[in-house]
Amino acid sequence: MQRIYAPWRKEYFGSKDTSCVFCAISADPQSDKKNRVFYRDEVCFGVMNLYPYTPGHFMFIPHTHCDSPELLDSKAWIHIQTLSQKAFGILYEYGASGVNMGMNIKKAGGAGIPEHIHIHFVPRYIGDTNFMTSVANARTYGVDFDEIFEKIATLAKKHLH
Numbered sequence: 533m534q535r536i537y538a539p540w541r542k543e544y545f546g547s548k549d550t551s552c553v554f555c556a557i558s559a560d561p562q563s564d565k566k567n568r569v570f571y572r573d574e575v576c577f578g579v580m581n582l583y584p585y586t587p588g589h590f591m592f593i594p595h596t597h598c599d600s601p602e603l604l605d606s607k608a609w610i611h612i613q614t615l616s617q618k619a620f621g622i623l624y625e626y627g628a629s630g631v632n633m634g635m636n637i638k639k640a641g642g643a644g645i646p647e648h649i650h651i652h653f654v655p656r657y658i659g660d661t662n663f664m665t666s667v668a669n670a671r672t673y674g675v676d677f678d679e680i681f682e683k684i685a686t687l688a689k690k691h692l693h
Contacts, residue, residue, distance in 0.1 A: 554648040558595045570685035571692050575611045578619075578688060580681050581652070587675045588626050588655040590684060592616060599647050600637055612651065615692060619653045622687040628655030 557567045558577060570590070571578035581589040592612050598604055604612075616633065623631050632654040636642035 552597055552648050553645060554593050554650065555597050558593070568681045570681065570688045571615075575608045576615065578615070578692070580677075580684065584677075585654050586656065586660055587680050588623055588628060588684060590619075590653050591650045592619070592653075593648065593650040597648055599649060601635070601649055604649065616651060616653075618691045621691045622684060623653060623655040625687055625691075626655060626683060627657070629658045630656040632656060 557563075557569060557579060560567070561569075561572060564572060564577075568580035568582065569577050570580065571592075574595075576592050576594045578590055578592050581591055592615055594604055594608055594612060596604055596608060601609060619633075620631055633651065635649060635651050636644070637646075637649065639646040
């Protein structure tokens with residue numbers, strides 16, 4: 533794979549902070565816009581993935597700090613799954629042709645932040661696996677992240693409330 537210069541990820545890779553980033557976001561609702569939180573209730577929050585695979589990639593994250601779904605209260609799990617069903621409406625209205633939804637649980641399961649469970653919603657678009665992915669093992673991201681956040685936040689108000 534070729535390396536593509538992405539200086540905006542410096543903070544992510546250079547951080548020595550061992551605290552849970554999701555717990556920090558959970559505890560700081562005043563910074564929701566800065567943290568790209570588009571939805572929040574007493575059980576969980578919805579946040580844009582800062583290092584997305586495709587435009588519109590977001591996650592639902594419980595406020596409860598746990599590393600595996602069976603440790604989460606059943607009512608909270610059902611609540612998050614109910615919101616997850618509604619997430620498809622957000623992404624389809626945003627323009628997605630399909631969606632990948634999933635969890636990577638614990639480090640061995642591929643989780644980038646293994647200490648706090650989270651569900652990914654990755655919108656897919658016809659033609660999003662262009663030649664860059666096939667030939668250069670790289671992805672292009674040709675839209676403004678802040679514009680995407682604003683659109684997802686607007687759609688979340690419609691679909692999640």
